[in-house]
Amino acid sequence: MYLGLDLGTSGLKAVLVDEAQRVVGSATAPLTVSRPHPGWSEQDPAQWWAALEQALDTLKDRHPAELAAVRGIGLSGQQHGAVLLDADDRVLRPCILWNDTRATAECAALEAAFPDLRRVAGNIAMPGFTAPKLLWVRVHEPEIFSRVARVLLPKAWLRLALSGEAVEEMSDASGTLWLDVAARAWSPEALAATGLAPSAMPRLVEGSAPAGRVRAELARRWGMATPPLVAGGAGDNAAGAVGLGAIRPGDAFVSLGTSGVLFAVTDGARPYPEGAVHAFCHALPGLWHQMGVTLSAAASLAWWAGVTGRDEASLVAEVGHVAQPSEALFLPYLAGERTPHNDGAVRGAFAGLSAGTERPALTQAVMEGVAFSLRDGLDALRASGTRIEAADVIGGGSRSPAWIRILASVLDLPLSPLAEGEHGGTFGAARLARLAVTGEAPDALCTPPARGAAVMPDPALVPAYAERLARYRGLYPALRALAG
Helix, strand or coil, rough: CEEEEECCCEEEEEEEEECCCEEEEEEECCCCEEEECCCCCEEEEHHHEEEEEEEEHHHHCHHHHHHCCCCCCEECCCCEEEECCCCCEECCCEEEEEEEECCCCHHHHHHHCCCCCCHHHHCCCCCCCCCHHHHHHHHHCHHHHCCCCCCEHHHHHHHHHHCCCCCEEEEHHHHHCCEECCCCEEEEHHHHHHCHHHHHHEEECCCCEEEEEEHHHHHHHHHCCCCCEECCCCHHHHHHHHHHCCCHHHHHHHHCCCEEEEEEEEECCCCCCHHCCCCECCCCCCCEEEEECCCCHHHHHHHHHHHCCCCCHHHHHHHCCCCCCCCCCEECCEEEEECCCCCCCCCCCCECCCCCCCCCHHHHHHHHHHHHHHHHHHHHHHHCCCCCEEEEEEEEHHHHHHHHHHHHHCCCCCCEECCCCHHHHHHHHHHHHHHHHHHHHHHHHCCCCCCCCCCCCCCCHHHHHHHEEEEEEEEHHHHHHHHH
């Protein structure tokens, strides 16, 4: 048996996976976010540990024999958070989370202090990443900064609590801005620009490598016959890719979740910061990945459902068969935009409305706007040299045939719906645990779930959407100006 743990922002999830890769049990414990000031987002790591105890205690009650047989544990979850520890590994302040925007000014300061940052770290400095958060603490909480002996990401802190080992893996480390992404090693220069020494960083391993064992007293608490091995694990998107079998160069998928992600596996580090592409290490040796990200994908449809007072399924049903583009345009910048603009201030808009515009046309425009944003991401990846010929599609939005048809025609790519499964990155974490224990070949273990029939681009819609895309892109400068 193998256990996957996924530390999300709103909850911690645990799944038990057997030798046949069947999920035989799961448990979830909720988490809450503290927002003491506008733009701040924090959590107390003690809350994570309480959630882990709750989830594993639930599994012990429901599946004691299976939990006792666990040989390996894989960790996944939220990236970029800054857990600050003193010399005795005591937490110095609440963790500053991935969606905290307080460190905007520190991004410019970091790039000024280390002009080679984008080439080495492979990414633009964004306030969501870890390094700018430490600069903020250095400026605004100097007494705390002076006591920092170690910085861990959220799942690495869980590993420390589980095993006593301070270890991080490559995919999560890529989102700190301290990793030399091509070399898969900490960058002393990037750390120095933040006022930190390499000794403040955990040891690095690959996601499929062993990274400690569960403490004996904890194994006894949960009835585990032998203290399980803890694998390196992965950040949430990389773990999801392992769970979906996206582990070969050229593999790609689109996630139509709350945010939208175009994820592509590459055989080398391929930074393209000028297009706000995320270039990270993958969770397996010798692999990297790129991501184009739109911050409000299914979240845009959820917002529209709230405005109209209708549920999302009924709104999509009203759209029906898509024969031509909507008369309206929607720009899904409800929370800013990531790829290609890296703009946290811009906000969304409807355009092209008339007195005759009705609700189904606006719903279709929302779906198209998300697709146009993902096309921006695809073109940014292509500009970096990455070639994508087809992609899988997952997430809540993938349950809409109309939305997949729109997306296939906007991207001009065949898209294959996947049975995503409800366990996401947690299942990928369990796979990484098994690889760490058995040393199996990833290609043999990390196979994709069943694919639905590929949805091909509609020859009539492709040129029509190309024209609408040009109009969509032309609206961004006006929205940028409105944002001030």
